[in-house]
Amino acid sequence: MSSPRKSTKARLIEAALDLFAERGVTETTTKAVAERAQVNEVTLFRNFGNKYRLLLAVIQDSAVFAKLVHALVEQANAKDSVADFLQEYAQESLNTLDKAPDLVRSIVGESGNYPIENRLALGKGLDEASRYVAGYLEEAIAKENLTSNLTSEQIVNLLNFMLIGYFTIQSSCEGYTLWEDQNDFLDSLVTLFLQGSFAGSDFTSAVTETSIVKVKPKEVADLPASLVRSLFRNAKKMGKQEYALVYVLFGAGLSVSEIIHLERSHSVVEPQQHILQINYGIERQVPLNQWVMGFRYGSTSTNPLTYWLKSRKDEQPAIFINDASNAISEPELQTIWQELTADLLTPQGQPPMIEQARQTWCIEMLMKGMELEDLSILSGMEIKQLQKYALRARNKAALEAAAKLDQKKS
Structure with missing residues (x-):
């Protein structure tokens, strides 16, 4: 019917x-x-x-605000602590905003041209959304017997203003690299709220002992070659785009934000090298490696990425697209990664995170003999940031040297 x-x-x-x-x-x-x-x-x-x-x-x-906020709070309210509530709410808010960035930018940037009744409707929607979230936050605060000089509504309003401000800047500006990626921003944001909103209460020590462990700067955690190989196999089974995505992640070491802004014209195939032109964030050129963790994936002109691009029948300029043939968003990219890694665990017993692909690439480049200055140029990262990668590369080199010595004696 x-x-x-x-x-x-x-x-x-x-x-x-x-x-x-x-x-x-x-x-x-x-x-x-x-x-x-x-x-x-x-x-x-x-x-x-x-x-x-x-x-x-x-x-x-469309009841935009009500539907959006109800969905966000349902996910965030399932968390056990205020820290987890704030982290989940902030993450899901950005994920939702990222699904329609042009609409959000248009509403924010052009609202001064709207009639007063339109602006009143927007204000009413935002106010109702903040009140709804604040009610659930207040319950979470009460469960942990916390105190704050700010009301729950003030905390939520401040949080929303920062999230919308970050989203607007990130989606409208180029070359703004104060935070390495969205997760880095969220970690900083939650830390600020945990320490600032509840300063002077019993929560200060709780933050130090528990929540701060979650939001401290991430240690280098590169992935072993066997796991990377499994990722490539899973991706090849899923499809040409997934295979190309994993190849770009581990072959060029790009961040998620850089990948979703890649366009076909940014893939430059030369006789001796396949190069990706990065125009988002720090502009630079990055070689796409043929060899990844001991395995070769084609040549400069015939590899998972060129196969994917040649198979395309659409006219969308973006390299990676969704089912509607639109440029893929960060949440959609994260979903693909979760599907690829569903049956995989790191040596630490955790599911692999997409950020670890970039860390793995950096360490592999250093293991191959690249100098920090050169890696800084290719990665767009400061030499100071790369010091921890150099330490991890030396650690891996020492382990390999020890293994070779052991093999000589056996």
Whole structure:
């Protein structure tokens, strides 16, 4: 049985939401919305009057804030502590914002052009969202018998302002590299709130002993060759894109943010080398290694990435895409990684994290004899940041030397 056809109003709202996300509110015309909804432009005016009344209907009808916040709190409220609640809420908030970055930028950047009723609707939605989250945060605070000079609503409002500010800067600016990646920002943010909001209470010591362990700077934890090989095998079974993704992660050492901004034109195949042009963050060129952890994956012109690009029939410029043939988002990339690593564990007994691919690449490059200065140029990381990688590489070299000595005696 076929599903009932959507009403004209519903189709117009849906079309407007899609176009506002694609082009922004200012650049979206009523004619384009009507064409997308397959109705006459006069019908749009009859139902809504003008574009901004249509935008108001989009905000109110889709219940954006209520649906978003309810989903976020359901996940965050399952956590055992305030620290975990804040971490989960912040992470899921950024993941959700990242699903429609153009729409978020448009609403934030163009809201000064909206009628007062539209701005009131936005303000009301944000206020209701903050109150809803604050109620659950207050319960979490009470469970741990914590005290704070700030109300739960003040804490949530500050947190939301910082999350929206970070998202806006990260999605609108290039070359802004104060934080290494999103996880680094979230760790800093949660630490700030744990120590600042609850200073002077019993929670200060709890932060030191428990939560800070979670948000301290991550140690280098490269992956063993056997695990990397298993990852490549899993990726090859899943598909050409997954195989290309793992190849780029371990063959070029890019961050997640850099990968989701890669475009086809950034893949430069030369006679002796396959190079990736990085235009997001720190601009540079990075060679795509043929050899990864002792195994060769094709040549400069024939490898998992070139196979994937040649198999494409779409015109999307992004190298990695989702099922809708749009550029893949960070949450979607993380989901692929989780599927690839579902049956794998690190020597520490933990599921591999996608950030460990970059760490593994850095250490492998140092093991091959690359100088820190050169690795700094290729990775876009400061030499000071790479010191810990150099220490880990020396540790691995010492282990290999010991193994060779043992083999000579046997």
